[in-house]
Amino acid sequence: MSCSFGEKVKVTIFGQSHSEAIGVVIDGLPAGKKLDFEQIEKFMSRRAPGKNKFSTARKEADLPKIISGIADGVTCGAPLCAVIENGDTRSKDYENLRAVPRPAHSDFAAFFKHNGFNDIRGGGNFSGRMTAPLCFAGAVCMQFLQDDGIEIGAHIEKIAGIKDERYDSVNVDFKNVKEKEFPVLDDKQGEKMREKIEQARLDADSVGGVIECAVTGLPVGLGEPMFGGVENVISQAVFAVPAVKGIEFGSGFDGSDLKGSENNDAFSLSEGKFVTETNNHGGILGGISSSMPVIFRVAMKPTPSIGKTQKSVNLITREETEVCVHGRHDPCVVPRAVPCIEAAAAIAIMNLR
Amino acid sequence: MSCSFGEKVKVTIFGQSHSEAIGVVIDGLPAGKKLDFEQIEKFMSRRAPGKNKFSTARKEADLPKIISGIADGVTCGAPLCAVIENGDTRSKDYENLRAVPRPAHSDFAAFFKHNGFNDIRGGGNFSGRMTAPLCFAGAVCMQFLQDDGIEIGAHIEKIAGIKDERYDSVNVDFKNVKEKEFPVLDDKQGEKMREKIEQARLDADSVGGVIECAVTGLPVGLGEPMFGGVENVISQAVFAVPAVKGIEFGSGFDGSDLKGSENNDAFSLSEGKFVTETNNHGGILGGISSSMPVIFRVAMKPTPSIGKTQKSVNLITREETEVCVHGRHDPCVVPRAVPCIEAAAAIAIMNLR
Amino acid sequence: MSCSFGEKVKVTIFGQSHSEAIGVVIDGLPAGKKLDFEQIEKFMSRRAPGKNKFSTARKEADLPKIISGIADGVTCGAPLCAVIENGDTRSKDYENLRAVPRPAHSDFAAFFKHNGFNDIRGGGNFSGRMTAPLCFAGAVCMQFLQDDGIEIGAHIEKIAGIKDERYDSVNVDFKNVKEKEFPVLDDKQGEKMREKIEQARLDADSVGGVIECAVTGLPVGLGEPMFGGVENVISQAVFAVPAVKGIEFGSGFDGSDLKGSENNDAFSLSEGKFVTETNNHGGILGGISSSMPVIFRVAMKPTPSIGKTQKSVNLITREETEVCVHGRHDPCVVPRAVPCIEAAAAIAIMNLR
Amino acid sequence: MSCSFGEKVKVTIFGQSHSEAIGVVIDGLPAGKKLDFEQIEKFMSRRAPGKNKFSTARKEADLPKIISGIADGVTCGAPLCAVIENGDTRSKDYENLRAVPRPAHSDFAAFFKHNGFNDIRGGGNFSGRMTAPLCFAGAVCMQFLQDDGIEIGAHIEKIAGIKDERYDSVNVDFKNVKEKEFPVLDDKQGEKMREKIEQARLDADSVGGVIECAVTGLPVGLGEPMFGGVENVISQAVFAVPAVKGIEFGSGFDGSDLKGSENNDAFSLSEGKFVTETNNHGGILGGISSSMPVIFRVAMKPTPSIGKTQKSVNLITREETEVCVHGRHDPCVVPRAVPCIEAAAAIAIMNLR
Secondary structure: OOOEEOOOOEEEEEEOOOOOEEEEEEEOOOOOOOOOHHHHHHHHHOOOOOOOOOOOOOOOOOOOEEEEOEEOOEEOOOOEEEEEEOOOOOHHHHHHHOOOOOOOOOHHHHHHHOOOOOOOHHHHHHOHHHHHHHHHHHHHHHHHHHHOOOEEEEEEEEEOOEEOOOOOOOOOOOOOHHHOOOOOOOHHHHHHHHHHHHHHHHOOOOEOEEEEEEEEOOOOOOOOOHHHOHHHHHHHHHOOOOOEEEEEEOOHHHHOOOEHHHHOOOEEEEOOEEEEOOOOOOOEEOOEEOOOOEEEEEEEOOOOOOOOEEEEEEOOOOEEEEEEOOOOOOOOOHHHHHHHHHHHHHHHHHHHO | OOOEEOOOOEEEEEEOOOOOEEEEEEEOOOOOOOOOHHHHHHHHHOOOOOOOOOOOOOOOOOOOEEEEOEEOOEEOOOOEEEEEEOOOOOHHHHHHHOOOOOOOOOHHHHHHHOOOOOOOHHHHHHOHHHHHHHHHHHHHHHHHHHHOOOEEEEEEEEEOOEEOOOOOOOOOOOOOHHHOOOOOOOHHHHHHHHHHHHHHHHOOOOEOEEEEEEEEOOOOOOOOOHHHOHHHHHHHHHOOOOOEEEEEEOOHHHHOOOEHHHHOOOEEEEOOEEEEOOOOOOOEEOOEEOOOOEEEEEEEOOOOOOOOEEEEEEOOOOEEEEEEOOOOOOOOOHHHHHHHHHHHHHHHHHHHO | OOOEEOOOOEEEEEEOOOOOEEEEEEEOOOOOOOOOHHHHHHHHHOOOOOOOOOOOOOOOOOOOEEEEOEEOOEEOOOOEEEEEEOOOOOHHHOHHHOOOOOOOOOHHHHHHHOOOOOOOHHHHHHOHHHHHHHHHHHHHHHHHHHHOOOEEEEEEEEEOOEEOOOOOOOOOOOOOHHHOOOOOOOHHHHHHHHHHHHHHHHOOOOEOEEEEEEEEOOOOOOOOOHHHOHHHHHHHHHOOOOOEEEEEEOOHHHHOOOEHHHHOOOEEEEOOEEEEOOOOOOOEEOOEEOOOOEEEEEEEOOOOOOOOEEEEEEOOOOEEEEEEOOOOOOOOOHHHHHHHHHHHHHHHHHHHO | OOOEEOOOOEEEEEEOOOOOEEEEEEEOOOOOOOOOHHHHHHHHHOOOOOOOOOOOOOOOOOOOEEEEOEEOOEEOOOOEEEEEEOOOOOHHHHHHHOOOOOOOOOHHHHHHHOOOOOOOHHHHHHOHHHHHHHHHHHHHHHHHHHHOOOEEEEEEEEEOOEEOOOOOOOOOOOOOHHHOOOOOOOHHHHHHHHHHHHHHHHOOOOEOEEEEEEEEOOOOOOOOOHHHOHHHHHHHHHOOOOOEEEEEEOOHHHHOOOEHHHHOOOEEEEOOEEEEOOOOOOOEEOOEEOOOOEEEEEEEOOOOOOOOEEEEEEOOOOEEEEEEOOOOOOOOOHHHHHHHHHHHHHHHHHHHO
């Protein structure tokens, strides 16, 4: 537990926002698979910053360099290591933050956890930038999952209170969200969300939201009762994405208001296959996959970094003070977090099979 | 992952609803601690069934028998094993369920996972009864945590849409909920919830709800970034409790509708101690404990077992059919799940220290 | 790490020599297997004490009671828990040992590890008695392995310097050692060993020895490079057996005196199957199984408990003193350890597949 | 298990002999430690090839590049990643080995494990070159251990049957072996070993040997009974070093020929400290450290790569054939393996504390 996840396909992530590089080691991948690196880069570009006014101005090449694990163009059974260089770093932006933690950021906790020796530059290893190797690992895992007919897709379900439609949880239609610059099912609602984000940017403020993710094509029977259930494993992976503060499966929190007769999903046969007629269980029964789509939603808090002056404390002088975050930051990280949630789901599923 | 949780204090749970017994092994407890077994039994009685009309009629002594780990009345450093006998079992109630799975139950997934060899009696090892050893383990862990000033308490936050008040997340007042037969902060709201449960019982239906849990007294700095954060670890533990379908920390899903300027918690000094003035972060920053109370809420689906006839399928003959669950079952498991959530939190915290 | 072993089939052992009971939880066994309990008891009886004058006089029923994991007579996918009661205990024999540790025993280290709270009775959880649940787990694993044509057998290779013959490492012939009261390949040598043991008993002394174990029928390709190799995993399991102080694979320590041209095993074809003509590699190349028999030998120190007066210290008064061990003990544990080594190998192999 | 070791300080090694680079991630190091990189490089140079005629001609810069984990010159609590580039590779040397495995090498097992997709160049991730990142990790761990007074040293105990003296196991004197080009205690014996190695080189053959390692300054009480003992953990780490085929602690295999009255170590007081008068137990009692020096020896087989023509098989055509290894190789890897064994011990000890 910590920078590593999984026992079957172990994903180990390393690096800090402003260290020499960041990267990931993926151990346990089957040998003999030709990875589609173009597809991986395309996937990673969905989380890359700097592509439009809604995201931080930091430019990142973010092209992973393969260090090991490939021979003759295919996976060779050795751990796959990829490294992404940290090019465009402006470390001086952060020096003054060591003593004065930014509200809602990791600074405060990291300072005490590491006795003041934590890497403060860019959030160190708490940075959202650590999701780049996570996305690389997720993209790799997805190519193995796709071979077995498993698809993973996510979309923005809500930003600043503006709701997108939800997936049809019985017959999920991913609707090419992965091709969209702004990943929503209903582009009109997406337009309203963008306005909210732009307004937050103008206000030197930020907004949060909810992401919905679906996994289709899973066989029945994945997961273990108690601590190894599909919910346990996916949630352990998903909380690795910074700003995630909640997760719900199937009907989730809304379902807790329903009666059993409303929330229970009737079984039936469809084309010779056992299905449920509704999918309030989110594809998971007793912690085990039911073969229906796994559906979950994650709550993301508004970006902690805002341009407003905020109350804080000086950890050295032990005085109350103020802080104003001047660095680059997104008014809303939800759009860029969509592939991160997919990636977390992918590495979770790889470890459940 | 599976029946075991944790690396520092490893909790391994075994048993099925109708096996000879159920139990737990707790490895890694410090030696030399005199356990208060009266307190443990009191804790476990909070989840015990059969104490009132709101819970299943099954009588369980549920008194754990200590097999190992104690010498001269104190923990001796060896794994602590406790076993709870399964006395009052009526296995014949369940025989007809093997082929016809109950909607929203584990039956369907367990059948395929184990090729039809799963123990169908009482839900086998998917049974809610497995939370008895979980509660034992949690009660043991709590006694170690209390020695360090850490308290864990939970209450019903909602049942059938009826809301209790929430904890003051900055200054948590547990309000003796643990002493109450019906664990709510506001007894008037509790009364309304009870009426909803009674109505569900009369309707042969069931209701769900939300439980709120607080952990106070944590030091700053627990947890690891990425996969070992406080959220990751608590959620992995909490989803071990059957019927849990969601979890949120701090302002959670509601917080995702707020602006950064609203959701960020300002730091200040209080009696020489660094605090936050609000606690939307739920005591967790960057996955690490901030020393503010950890606050989380879990969504519990309505009890799957209801007295109504429901659509199902016959897994052997592969035909559509109906099922009516005649066994004993609670119209609402939320009250009995309150100590289970506390227990899951306790074993999670033990592994974060 | 500690009382648990394995990630695929996790074996968790609990109990102390004089606690209520000892036992084991085995998680991850495939469902649907009818276990042959007669065979398990027969296996366990090979390590049981009290069967002849060469082993301790303590009587143990040692019949494991199945607590969970079986339904309708077959494994059901739930963790299999078995408990063995500790009947015939004479705790008063040991009370005086808390302050004065027995040389070469765990007493000294356990005292400091657990701040004096360790269970001193019978060696607590350091007792050789903890190999009873290990043997149970091994016997269970063996039945799964046998279904795939994998056999495990061990014999005494040496006691007090008297050598048995070794297995033909290319074509292992187990020679019904499991049926023998004194498990050697060459009964004449066994007779000499027995004389040495009897002499040690008369001298109030003890002797040690070496056990050789073979695993046949393994497929090629088990194990992982670096830390997950067959040697790594088997040795981690085998050192769980008390008194083991060394392990070697294939030609082992003797092989380190050979030249490469002597020690290398030439590949050839035999009946269309790739084999090596010799087996100095002990069935393991680069940490990975080669499909040749896995051969290893373990060194067991002489029983630490002897009837002679020995120099020791008083841990409380911090003075030099003497100790004489009056309790029951074997002059040689090697014969009874033979099935323990087989059991350790079995649980290791189960986790390598 | 596999490329990762440890739960407290997790060491993850990646790379292949001829991949872009090799490296290691070390997670769990305390923050705030200034690492002495000069000392690390000095340590690593002890295993580096090409420094004299006894080792392979391959030149390796082997200077690790720090990717992450350091900020302001000290460890910052984030995983420490170091990468070593693979510069001087001659991949064409190995192409013909894919179908025809070298005797005693990993080629055969790796081919089947990875369905023929293993990286054959230089042994892929089975290469002895993977001990370079192991040594880096060990050197880092050693600096933390030294702060607590723990020292680790090893020497060649035997090569080709020529014996060095052994450590005085009660009062270990490391005798500056680390400064020596040929790490033996008795240089005269070392000279004889060198002659044996030179003779093997001239004969296109190879020799093996034994390495003895001591760990001093350990506190009493490290390790866990059963599977987490000091022997279990060290042996799991040490078998990661290629060519290791055996390990023994304390009096080891020789001790199994002794009587209890000879092998037991009497306790006494020395300068107010509890000690044993002899150290046949190798500093480990019941799996737990006794505070006496931990002493162990490992058997290393002769280098599998020899210049002689050997019998082999063609895995593709399934015919018997011959193979002659033309690549660069050491006639004896034992001298270079000495720091590797120290490194394995260091990462083991870091995970036992």
